[in-house]
Amino acid sequence: MMKPDRRGEILKAALDLFTEQGFHGAPMALIAMQAGVGAGTIYRYFESRDVLIRELYKDLEERIYPYILAGYAETAPFRSRFLHLGTKLLRYFIEYPLCFRYMEQFHNSPYGIAFRRDKMLGKEGHCDVFRELFEQGAAQQVLKDFPLVILFCLAFGPLLAVARDHVLGFVQLDDSMIDRTIEACWDAVKR
Amino acid sequence: MMKPDRRGEILKAALDLFTEQGFHGAPMALIAMQAGVGAGTIYRYFESRDVLIRELYKDLEERIYPYILAGYAETAPFRSRFLHLGTKLLRYFIEYPLCFRYMEQFHNSPYGIAFRRDKMLGKEGHCDVFRELFEQGAAQQVLKDFPLVILFCLAFGPLLAVARDHVLGFVQLDDSMIDRTIEACWDAVKR
DNA sequence: ATTAACGGAATGAACGTTCATTCTTTTACT
């Protein structure tokens, strides 16, 4: 008989509710209820509501890397590495829509903006794979002559927009359309 | 002595505060204070907080069209019409960062999602210029073979991402970079 | 083996604060 993973239950409930109802519409009491714990219990695992919101983000972000890096060949040509990462990322978002929606909501909130600012100014931390890839591409002159930030926008802007529309039910993406979408992202950044 | 435009003052204060503090951090009392009116007065002009939020959005959206349509030549070749609208739009967001940030926040909130769903399913309403343009482009086979929704994502995804990073201070866009960014958007959608 | 004591995890009612909205009073205009 496994001991119940209360922290995990709380995170799961928070993901469901924050995603479905927004940060507004998900009071702690409701999260506790959905997680099957008492309201006070949450505070044994998370210092405050804000901390819960941020921890949930980190938790979700960490799961992405193993997924997109599976089968990633450091030595492959630049274009196919780009396509690999882009496709995997889009697939991941489609496969885990709750994750995608939560991260989007987070990014477009004061939490996310502060978070992003820290990341830009502080040490690079996680985005290493992408940063490395793009820096190489810029050096080899396969990419357009833009600052790195803009290249990220050109590549991920459309990707995220497409993921959003899929997740909201405005389009239904099949395998071929995923591939062609990422190729269009490539067209945007390639020289 | 001009009679004070209270509705306008309220909208302006709401724009400032919602943008700077988020929907969370801007209580009605503060908006009233910044607008220089009593708290109750707001309710003479807007039925509720939610209505105020939505009206402000509509108000901002309406101002965009005159700006981007100035000098728009219906008869020009497709590519240059695309570049015209894209450039103007990006310029507008850069010139009115509060407007941009508010609209972004709105879009990524329950309000905006409901709003967008209505727009997609109901009558087209405003987006006519863009929709018309893209439908023509699709018909003439200058655009990639994607559903309209995806084409929108490919074109506006990067544009909005770049605007966001500029507005947050992560890049400084000059005229030439604006133009080149829109050309990159074009690369993403062109066949 | 049984029971008693202990410690930390969990609980959820209660608290204090915040905030949208309402209501009564005051002001300004005709």
Add this chain to the structure above:
DNA sequence: AGTAAAAGAATGAACGTTCATTCCGTTAAT
């Protein structure tokens, strides 16, 4: 004087957080 607009104090609902108490598994003693 009479009416419409404005003000801002009052209201009550909602919410995050706290804390005194309960529960339960483990250890220690008999």
